[in-house]
Amino acid sequence: MASSSLAFSALPLHFPSSKLLPPSKPVKFEPTLHPIKASVSEKLSIAPPVPPYLPAATVVLTEPKKLPIRKIPGDYELPLIGPWKDRQDYFYNQGKDEFFRSRIKKFHSTIFRTNMPPGPPISFNSKIIVLLDGKSFPVLFDTDKVEKKDLFTGTFMPSTELTGGYRVLSYLDPSEPSHAKLKKIMFFLLSSRRDQVIPEFQNCYTEMFENLEGELATKGKASFGQANDQAAFNFLARSLYGCKPG
The missing domain is CATH 1.20.5 (Single alpha-helices involved in coiled-coils or other helix-helix interfaces)
Known part of the structure; x- marks a missing residue:
C-alpha cells in the first residue's frame, strides 16, 4: 500500500459584527507545504520493453488435397430425340437460365454433358461439355487440352462457300500452320x-x-x-x- 500526507496552515476566520473594530495588523499568510511522501509495500514487476518490430510469421504451405478424378456427369440421350428435347427445354419449356440451373441441381456439378441448340438438322453435332464456374473455365484457353477447330460459334460452322472456299481465322485451331500467319496479318492491320x-x-x-x-x-x-x-x-x-x- 502507498500512503501520503499533505499539511497546510489554517486560515483565519472572520464573522460579521455590528461593532466596528479597530483595524488590526494585516496577517501575512505563509502556507507551509510539506512534500508528498509515498511508500510502496510491494515490488512492481516491470515488463521488458516491446521491440519495435515483430518477428516475421512462419507460413507453412500445405499441399493441395488430391481429389479423385470424377467422370463428367450427364448424357446426350438418344440421337435426334435428345437434341430435340434439349432444344425445346432451352428455348421454350425452361428458358436459358433454368436450363442450366436445373442440370446443375440434377448432376450436382457445374460441369456436365448436354446437347446445345440448334442441333440437327441445322448442326450435325450438338454434343458439348458445359463449364459453369470460374475455376474450370480457364481450361478453354489451354490449346493442349481443347481443340478449337471449326468451333468458333459453338457446334455450328457456316459453309466455306460464304468465304470463297477458305476457312477463316476464327475457325482455325492454333495448331494449324495458317493460324499464326493470319493472326499476324490481323494484328498488323489493327496496328497500322x-x-x-x-x-x-x-x-x-x-x-x-x-x-x-x-x-x-x-x-x-x-x-x-x-x-x-x-x-x-x-x-x-x-x-x-x-x-x-x-
Whole structure:
C-alpha cells in the first residue's frame, strides 16, 4: 500500500459584527507545504520493453488435397430425340437460365454433358461439355487440352462457300500452320489502321442513319437489319483496308 500526507496552515476566520473594530495588523499568510511522501509495500514487476518490430510469421504451405478424378456427369440421350428435347427445354419449356440451373441441381456439378441448340438438322453435332464456374473455365484457353477447330460459334460452322472456299481465322485451331500467319496479318492491320477506326465508324453509321431517315421520310418505313449489315461491311472495309466497297 502507498500512503501520503499533505499539511497546510489554517486560515483565519472572520464573522460579521455590528461593532466596528479597530483595524488590526494585516496577517501575512505563509502556507507551509510539506512534500508528498509515498511508500510502496510491494515490488512492481516491470515488463521488458516491446521491440519495435515483430518477428516475421512462419507460413507453412500445405499441399493441395488430391481429389479423385470424377467422370463428367450427364448424357446426350438418344440421337435426334435428345437434341430435340434439349432444344425445346432451352428455348421454350425452361428458358436459358433454368436450363442450366436445373442440370446443375440434377448432376450436382457445374460441369456436365448436354446437347446445345440448334442441333440437327441445322448442326450435325450438338454434343458439348458445359463449364459453369470460374475455376474450370480457364481450361478453354489451354490449346493442349481443347481443340478449337471449326468451333468458333459453338457446334455450328457456316459453309466455306460464304468465304470463297477458305476457312477463316476464327475457325482455325492454333495448331494449324495458317493460324499464326493470319493472326499476324490481323494484328498488323489493327496496328497500322488504328487511327482510322473511330472516324470511319462515325462516318459509316452516320450515313446509315441518314439513309434510314430519308427512307422514312419518303416511304414511311425502312429496314434496319439490311442497312446495319451494309454499314458493318462498309466500316470493316474502310477502317482496315482504306477502300469503300462498290
